Amino acid sequence: MWQLFQFPLCPFSRKVRLMLGEKGVGYELVRESPWTRRDEFLDLNPAGQTPVIVQGQVALADSNAICEYFEETIDKAPMIAGSAPARAEIRRLVAWFDEKLYGEVVRPLMEERMLKRLVHRTSPDAKAIRDAMKQANAHLDYIDWLLDHRRWLGGPVLSLADLAAAAHLSVADYLGGIDWRGHEQSKQWYSGLKSRPSFRPMLGERMEVIGPPDHYDKVDFWE
Numbered sequence: 001m002w003q004l005f006q007f008p009l010c011p012f013s014r015k016v017r018l019m020l021g022e023k024g025v026g027y028e029l030v031r032e033s034p035w036t037r038r039d040e041f042l043d044l045n046p047a048g049q050t051p052v053i054v055q056g057q058v059a060l061a062d063s064n065a066i067c068e069y070f071e072e073t074i075d076k077a078p079m080i081a082g083s084a085p086a087r088a089e090i091r092r093l094v095a096w097f098d099e100k101l102y103g104e105v106v107r108p109l110m111e112e113r114m115l116k117r118l119v120h121r122t123s124p125d126a127k128a129i130r131d132a133m134k135q136a137n138a139h140l141d142y143i144d145w146l147l148d149h150r151r152w153l154g155g156p157v158l159s160l161a162d163l164a165a166a167a168h169l170s171v172a173d174y175l176g177g178i179d180w181r182g183h184e185q186s187k188q189w190y191s192g193l194k195s196r197p198s199f200r201p202m203l204g205e206r207m208e209v210i211g212p213p214d215h216y217d218k219v220d221f222w223e
Contacts, residue, residue, distance in 0.1 A: 021198025
């Protein structure tokens with residue numbers, strides 16, 4: 001069985017877990033805190049970042065490389081499907097969420113509300129949190145716009161774009177950085193993803209010391 005090295009609030013690991021869940025690939029979770037720079041983990045991935053997935057002599061690092069690997073090797077539930085332009089659009093959106101949404105929202109929230117508490121033992125920067133929440137609202141506006149024009153973020157069917165966006169938003173939501181008010185399209189879309197079997201196990205997991213808002217694990221979270 002595959003072993004997935006990750007920690008509960010790693011959005012890139014969550015993206016991989018959603019991909020594996022949709023494709024029906026079994027795996028075992030292995031807790032890895034990349035900030036400890038453990039030598040054995042660095043041997044698997046010199047970048048020192050999660051996720052890493054291992055089976056036998058095969059060790060794969062980088063969430064997009066991992067997702068592409070399973071897209072190429074597992075026929076079930078294609079997540080990068082359609083014409084060449086359609087696949088390019090899915091990959092564009094995955095990059096958008098992995099780079100823009102992560103960099104502007106998820107990474108600062110993780111730094112301020114997770115790493116400063118668990119690792120650095122310092123107080124969070126309230127301005128950095130407010131700025132991240134403001135950026136989160138802009139990203140929800142964009143998701144609303146996409147859903148005004150498409151059934152799913154990347155087109156007519158569920159794709160890796162949806163999994164990537166949901167993975168990042170789920171971490172931001174856990175850390176109390178999302179104000180869902182005024183974003184009905186995004187809420188309905190995210191509620192549908194939360195109800196999927198691939199998503200449900202993650203909602204029950206908790207990061208030590210840090211708890212999520214009450215609505216976090218509820219499918220109808222805005223009620």
